[in-house]
Amino acid sequence: MIVTIDISMYPYKNEFIEPINGFIKIINTFPEIKVQTFPTSTIIQGEYAYTMKAAQDAISEAHTKYDKAVYVMKVIPDYEAL
Secondary structure (H helix, E strand, O other): OEEEEEEEEEEOOOOOHHHHHHHHHHHOOOOOOEEEEOOOOEEEEEEHHHHHHHHHHHHHHHHHHHOOEEEEEEEEEOHHHO
8 A cells, every 4th residue: 555644853952953854864774665855744654564664663762862752644545545
């Protein structure tokens, strides 16, 4: 199953640009997902298990590098599968 995940990151810092850019850089290292970045969120798309694991790993790495943040995710199944 192909999914689209819309992720917004809200760092617990006054200087929020660096953590957000860092998260985007991390998520772009996963070769099997399509990544699109917009002003308020990043959208990733790919096979369900791989894409969910990529999101999980990127959040974990960003937490290690940039500390706490709130992540809001919407997981949308491939519309043709509905």
